[in-house]
Amino acid sequence: MPVISAERMQGRIDAIIEAATSVFGAKGYEAASIAEIARRAEVSDGLIYRYFSNKRDLLYRVLEAFYERVVAALEKEAANGTTFDSRLLAIVRRHLGNFVADRELCRLFLSEVRVASDYKGSTIQNLNRRYVSVLTALIEAGIAAGEVKPDASPKLVRNVIFGAIEHIAWPYVNGDGKLDVEETAIAVTNLICGGICLPSQNKA
Template sequence: MPVISAKRMQDRADSILRAAKTVFSEKGYEGSSIADIARAADVSDGLVYRYFRNKRDLLYHVLRVFYERILVDLERSVMAETTFEAQLRELIRRHLSVFVADTDLCRLFISEVRVASDYHGSAIQELNRAYTSVLIKIVDQAVAAGTVRGDINPRLLRDIIFGAIEHRAWRFVNSRGALDVEETTDELTALLTRGLLAPPARRRAGARAG
């Protein structure tokens, strides 16, 4: 017989988690204090420790919830597309959207977790792996189908795409500018699929004549 209902407890935990998400996002991990979070959750300092082992644990839960949210439907919606290019475009669009919608959490992840010594091999890394594995999968399929060149290293490609998006989104976000998700998606997809180089001269023959 719990003293308060399970729902009430869940609410409390959620409330602390939400508060932590907000505070961490705004002030960074080191810059946030448990007292800040407790105050934001309208809860006593001590209660935070009933629901989370310590400050670090709280951070991980925040990021776990985040990852679980962005993972939902990712694979399904990407695989719903039929061509490699459409799949790639969908993945890029979704990932850009995450950055636009959850900039602060992305920053948190980048600046506090990926850097951390305990990241390698952690549950968070596992979620990250699950997230990026969707890309690996579509590239493998496309290589098998002959759509994508066989000398492509899927893991390098993964780093290119996620690194590029992260960088791109970050810049916009921090310069407080707006990122046009659709346009960026198109440009990035085009660049990746077709490459930088102009087509061979014979196809441009007409242009040369002009």
């Protein structure tokens, strides 16, 4: 029988995650200190270790909370739309939009987590798989519906699209340059759909 109520406990956890989100976001993982997070959450240092096993775990939980939100939104997004083109555009637009809406958290993910050795096998990686599988599914559906070339590899296409978008968004995420979501989304979608080569060239 817990001495504090489940609600209060959850409130504590949420407060810590919220504080950690802003401190990690503002300073990065290394430069952030548990003491500062505790202070901001109005909690003692030690309490953090009751709910999180260590600093790294706290980072992951911050990003999990974020990723869950983002995965849900993408999955919902994917339910809409009729044609392949429009649905692809919607996914690309939303993915790009995430970088703008949550720049700090995206930077945290790209620079501190995906690149780290403990990423493999983590909950975050599983969330990432769910996230990207939305696009894989769309492509498979596109093939089935005859909208996408039957010999396209869904996984390859998905990697090309996400890789492209992240590469394009990174300078912005890293605090350098602007990012026009709509324009970029359309350009990327068109490129992926139609390719860059002139048909005449291929015939020649």
